[in-house]
Amino acid sequence: MKGVDSSPADPEGMTNKPIITCAGDWNLFCTLEAPLVAAIPQDSCEWRRSYGRPPKSVYLEASFLKFNKDKVQSELNLLKRPIFHIYWTDCVDVEYYKTTLREDIELWLKQLEKTGITDWMIVLVETYDIRKTNKLLPRTTVLDRIKGDFAVKQTEDRFLSVINPIKSEARSAESWRALVAKVRHFILVAYNKALIKFEEYMREQREKRNDPEWDFCKYFILQEQLAFVLEMLGLYEEALVQYDELDALFSQFVLNSNVTESPKWLDTFKQPVTAWQAVKLTALVPQHLRDLIIKKKASLLDFRSYLFQRQSAMLLLMFKPVEIASRCITVVHNTLMELSLLGVSAVEGAAACWALLACAETLRAVDRLAATNNALDMCTPVQAPLLHNAKDKLHELGKLCGLLPGSPDPSSEQLHLVVMLSAGMGDSEPNNQQPTPTDRLKEALCSKTSFQQYYLELAEMAMGTYKHIGRLRFARLIGRDLASFYSELGETGKAVVFLMDALRSYEEQGWRDLAAQTRLELVAAAHKMNDMDRYTKLSATIACTAELEILVRNFYFEEMLKCIKEKLSDKQDTVLAELNDCFKLVSATLIPSERGVYITDNKVQCRLLLECNLPKEVTCTRTAISIEPCKEDRNESGKRTPVKCYKTDLTVNGSVSTQTNSPRKSTSDVVESELSNIVSSIRLDDLKPKNLLLNPLQITSQLHYKEDKTLQKATVECQNPKATLKRSDSTKYRKPSTTTRSNYQNSFHRDEFKLKPGLNEIDLEFISNKCGTFMLGQVSVIVEGKLEFLSNALIGTKMGFEVVTQGISVYLNKVDPKKDLVAGLEHAMELVVTSGSSHIEENATIDLKTSAGLQIGLAEKGSPMTRELSIPIPACKPFETTRVPLKLFANLQARPEKSIEHTVVVRCPWRAGAEEVRLQWARPLAPAWRLLTAHARKFVHVALRGAPPPARAPPLALAAPALACRGAALADLNPPATRHMVVSPDGTTVSFMWELLKDPLVKAEPLKATFTVEYRPLDTDEPYRTFSCPFDIQDYMTLFVIRTKVEPSKGSDFCRASQVCCLHLSVQRVNETEYTSLMYEVLADQTMWAVLGRTAGVITMESSSGSPADVCLDVMPLAAGYLPLPTVRLSKYIAANTKDPKKDISAHPRLEPFSPGQVYHAGKAKQVHVLPPAPKEHIDPSL
Secondary structure, three states, X not given: OOOHHHOOOOOOOOOOOOEEEEEEOHHHHHHHHHHHHHHHHHXXXXXXXXOXXXXXXXXXXXXXXEOOOXXXXXXXXXXXXXXXXXXXXXXXXXXXXXXXXXXXXXXXXHHHHHOOOOOEEEEEEEOOOHHHOOOOOOOOOHHHXXXXXXXXXXXXXXXXXXXXXXXXXXXXXXXXXXXXXXXXXXHHHHHHHHHHXXXXXXXXXXXXXXXXXXXXXXXXXXXXHHHHHHHXXXXXXXXXXXXXXXXXXXXXXXXXXXXXXXXXHHHHHHOOEOOOOOOOOOOXXXXXXXXXXXXXXXXXXXXXXXXXXXXXXXXXXXXXXXXXXXXXXXXXXXXXHHHHHHXXXXXXXXXXXXXXXHHHHHXXXXXXXXXXXXXXXXXXXXXXXXXXXXXXXXXXXXXXXXOOOOOOOOOHHHXXXXXXXXXXXXXXXXXXXXXXXXXXXXXXXXXXXXXXXXXXXXXXXHHHHHHHOOOHHHHHHHHHHHHHHHHHXXXXXXXXXXXXXXXXXXXXXXXXXXXXXXXXXXXXXXXXXXXXXXXXXXXXXXXXXXXOOHHHHHHHHHHHHHHHHHOOOOOOOOEEEEHHHOEEEEEEEEOOOOOOOEEOOOEEEEEEEEEEOOOOOXXXXXXXXXXEEOXXXXXXXXXXXXXXXXXXXXXXXXXXXXXXXXXXXHOOHHXXXXXXXXXXXXXXXHHOOOOHHHOOOOEEEEEEEOOOOOEXXXXXXXXXXXXXXXXXXXXXXXXXOOOOOOOOOOEEEEEEEEEOOEXXXXXXXXXXOOOEEEEEEEEEEEEOOXXXXXXXXXXXXXXXXXXXXXXXXXXXXXXXXXXXXXXXOEEXXXXXXXXXXXXXXXXXXXXXXXXXXXXXXXXXXXXXXXXEEEEEEOOEOOOOEEEEEEEEEEOOOOOOOOEEEEEEEEEOXXXXXXXXXXXXXXXXXXXXXXXXXXXXXXXXXXEEEEOOOOOOOOOXXXXXXXXXXXXXXXXXXXXXXXXXXXXXXXXXXXXXXXXXXOOOOOOOOOEEEEEEEEEEEOOOOOOOEEEEEEEEEOOXXXXXXXXXEEEEOOXXXXXXXXXXXXXXXXXXXXXXXXXXXXXEEEEOOOOOEEEEOOOEEEEEOOOOOOOOEEEEEEEEEOOOEEEEOOEEEEEEXXXXXXXXXXXXXXXXXXXXXXXXXXXXXXXXXXXXXXXXXXXXXXXXXXX
16 A cells, blocks of 8 residues: 555654545555645644534644455544544446445445444545536436435545546546545544543543553553644643643652552652663653553553653744743652652762753753754753753762772672673764763763863853853852862862852842852962961951851961961062951041141041951051042142132121132133042942832832723832833942052051950051042051052042142231121221241232222321222231231212222232222112203202112211202202201111202303212211212203193083093293294003194294294093093204205204203193083983
8 A cells, every 4th residue: 555654754743643534446446546645734623522622723644544344443543543533435337326236335334334333434436528528417426325325414524535646637626625624634534533532531540540450551552642642633732731630640659658558559759760761852752651651561660751852842843942941840859859758779979960861861852942943041040950960960960980080990789780880871873073971971971071072061061051041149159169160170279269159149138158158268369379378368257157166266366366377477468358358447537627727748647447357466667558649630730739718708707808710710620529529538338339129119000991991900010110120230239459558658647556355446647748639448457567458438538638738828807797888887807827838928918909989098197098008017926917907998989889899909929919809889869850940940959868778888977968050059058056967777768959040141151060068977976977968950941831621512501521522732931042943742541641733743933933832632532530641751853954965964853852951831730620421311412
C-alpha cells in the first residue's frame, strides 16, 4: 500500500496520525490516495467540542489502511484503532450495482455495525465523459440507488459523489474540495464521540485511585493516549494539561506516602536507580522510557525524565522556552525530594549527575529554540538559575570524586565512583559536531583540570547572567563560591576580588553579619598573601565590627597595633583606609569668631564630633580637615581682598560709608549663589542618602461609580508605575572611593591626643595668611602614625567660611539716625574711621569736598563752614575706631524737587582715587504763588507748605514775610501778627497776600518779584534764617471783561426747566491790545444746561470802538433751582495765512489761550433761579 504511514517519521514531530480504513475498490483508492493525503492538512477545520468547550481550529493529517474485518481494536486504544471508514466505488452501471455492489456494501455496513462503528462514508468516484454530456440523463443514478437502499435521515450526508481528479482535474475541483472537507469534518466528529467515551472511562479509573489494586502506570498510559490525540490534533496546550494532571497526581501520592501507607504500585518506583541518562528535550517520544513505564520497570528518575521530556515537548511545539527553563528547576527540586521521601537507593552522586544533565540539556534546548524565535533576551532571566543549579551540582560531584582544588589525588573508591557515574549516564548522541552535556560531564569527571574548567565556566556564566538581569545578590553569592574555589587553587588575588565585591554589596544593603564574615575571609586571604597593608586595614575594620565577639575584636585590634609597629614602621607613607570603617563622623561645627568674621593671621577653630568604634583607646597622631579655596578665590589669586562690603544706607542703620570696588561685583551669579549657601555647622546624619526602596509608593485610591451613581468598584492605582518598577542601577548606592589623599597644606589640624571608644570632641585649628572663601574638604585621622583613615563626607556639603583682610573703613554717620537730613538746617554728623587689621600712621589726613550748596565743618564752636575740609586722623592700632564730629549745612532753595541730593567726595591716603558719598536732603518748605484778578485790580498770593511724609522734618516757626517787586508798588494785605505762624511736616499750608498797585496808563512790563520769610525750628533759640523765593509776573494786565446773563424767552416771565432761554454774552475790551479776533466757547455743565445750536463762534473787536460785542445763544436749563451760569472761554483766534504761505504762520486757523489775568469773567459767580416745569394742565393749548 502506498500509505503515508510507510514514509519515515518526522524527527521533530508527532508520528501518530488518525487512521482511516478503506473498503470497496482498493485499486481505485490507491490512485486517489496521494492527492487526498496531501489535501487534508492544507486547510484548517473548526472542531466543535462537547461540554461547552470552546471550538478550536485544527489541522489534520490522515493515515489510510485497507479494511480488515478480522482486526478489531478496542475503543480504549485511541492511537491504533481506526477512527473513520470509507467505502470507495466507481460503479456507474445500475445493473451491476443491483447484482454485485449492493451486497458488498451491505456486508461492509453490517460488519461496522457489529463492532459499534457509526463513523463511515461512501464515496462514488465518477469519470467525466464529454461525449455523454449531450445525452439524456438516466432517471436514477447509482448514488441515488445507494442512498435509497442504505441512507436514513441522520446519514444522508455520508454519501458523496466525486469526479475523478486524475482523469478530469478541471471538472473535479469543486467535488474534490467537498470530499476533503467532508473527510475533515467526519474525522473530528468521530474523535469527538471517541473522546467522550474515553474521558468517561478515564474518569472512572481515576476515581478508583484509592483501591489497593489500582495501578498508576496503567492509568498513566491510559491518560497519555488522550494527550497523544490532543497533540496529534495540534492542541498542545490541552495535551500539556494532561501531563500536568498526571504530574500533580503522582506528586500527591508521593507526599501522602510519607504520612500514610503507600500503595503497592509505588514500590515500582522505589527500585534502585541504575541509569541517570540526560533528558533529551525533543518533540519525539522517548519510547524506551515509555516501555519501561508500561512494563513497570521504570525507576523514579526514568519516570521523571519521561514526564519532563513530554511536558517540554509540548512547550517546544508552543515555542515557550521560558516556561521550559522555569519548569526545569521545579522538576529537579521535586525529584530530589521524592528520592529522599521514597528512600530510593542509588549510587552516590547519581541524583546530582541527573540534575546537572537536566539543567544542561534544558539550557541547550532553550538556546536552540530561542535563537530561532529571537527570544534570547526573554530567556535570560530563567537561564541564570539553571546555570547556578548546574554549578552547585558539579561542585557536589567534584567533592565526591576528589576533584576540588586542594583535595588529595582521587582514591580507588573515588575512581570507581567516577566509572559508575559515567556508565550510568549512558552513551552520548551519535553524529554530534559539538560535545553534548553528557560528554562535558564525563570529561569533567575524568581530571581535575577539566573539572576546574567546566566549573569556572558554569560559575562565570551564572554570575554574568545574574548581573545582566539585575539580581546582584545571587551574583555576589556565586562570587563568594568562586572566591573559595580560587583560594583553594592558590590564586588568592582573584579570590579577594570576588570577596570585595560581595563585601561592598553587603555593606550597601545593610547585611552586617554577612559583611563581618566576609571581612574575616578577606583578612585571612590578606595574611596568606602577606599583604600587610590590607591586613592592617582589615584588622582595624574587624576590631570595629560590633557584630563579632569582643574576643575576636580585641585579637584583631592587637594584630593591627602589632602590624603597625613591626611591619609598617619602615614605610614613609601612611596606609590609607576608609574612615567609616572604624569611625563615624557625627558633626562638624565652625566656632564663631569673637569679631563676627574670620580675619587673616587669626585663629579659626572647627569642632569635630567623632565616634570611635575601636574596642580600646588608641593614640591619634594627627586629625586634619583639608581646606580648599572657593572658585572665586582661585580666579582672584594674588589679589588683596579690599575693605569688606561698604554700604550707603540711611534708612536702615543710619550710616553713610564709602563704596569700594569689591571683586564680588565681577564674579558670576553661580559663584554668588554658592557663597550665599555656605553653612557653618552640619550633622552628617542629615546628609545620608535616602534609600529609595523605603520611599512611600505614589499610589492613590480611586472609587469608580456606575451610571446610576452607585459604587461599582474601588481600586488602588499607581500614579507613575515606570518610576516605581524601573530597574535599579547597581552603582546607585556605591560609595565614592577615598583612596586619593587630598592636599593638607592648608588644613584644620590637631596633633597627638588619645581617641577613646565612643564619642570624642576634637577642636581643630587653622591660621590663614590669605583672605578668601574656603570650603571644608577631606577628613583625615592618622592612628599610631601609620594608619590613616580618610573620609569625603564633608565634600559637597557647602560647609565653609570666609577669611577677610579687613581694611580701613571710613563711615560718615548721622549722630541721630532717626532724623532725616533737612536742607536749610544745620546737622551734626561724625566721621568714623575703623583701622581693621591695619595700622594707621601719624599725620594721616582725610580730605572732604562737598558739592555746590553744601557746607561742612568741624563741630567745634567757631569752626568755619566750607566746601573743602581736611581732617587729621590720629595714629591707630588694628581694630581701633576714631570718631570726628562734623556739622553739615545744605542751602534751602526754591526748587520743585521734593529732595535735594548732595555729594561728599572722600579722599583717603591709603586708598587710590576718591569715593563719593551721596546724601539726600529733605525740603522743609515748598513755596507756590498765584496771580488773582478783580476786574482791573491785581493780587499776588504766596503759599508755603510743609514737607509731606515720609520726610521727617521738624516744625518751623515763620516770621517777617515780605514781597519785593521792582517796577510796581505793593499793598500788604497780611495781618500784623505773623510771627507766630508755624509750618508742620504734616502738610500744613501758610498763605500770604499782596495787592499789585500798577498805573493803568503805564505799559505793563514783566515784573520780577522776590518773596522772603525768616524761619527757625520751633521751640529753639537758634537764630532765624532767611528763605527767599524769586519769581516773574508776566501778562498781568486785564484786556477783556466777559459778562453773561440768562433771560426767559419771549412770552415768559420766569426761567423754567426744560424751556428755551436766552444766554446773553457780552465781551468788552478794557485795555489796548493787538488781538481783535476772538473765539468764544460755551462750556456748559451737561447735567444743568443744554446749549441749543452753536456753542462757539468768532467775534471781532474794533480797535477804535469801545462798545462791547454781544452774542445771544439759546440754552435750556435741565434742572430747577439756582443754577450757575454756563462758563465761557475766550481765546485768541489767529486766522489762516492764505496770501503769503512763506511766512511762519500756519495754513490753518488756530487758537491760543490768554494768560491768567488777561480775561476777567464778571459773571463767573452768578446764578439764575430756574423754576420747575409748568404743570401740563396749565399749558396753553395753542402751544
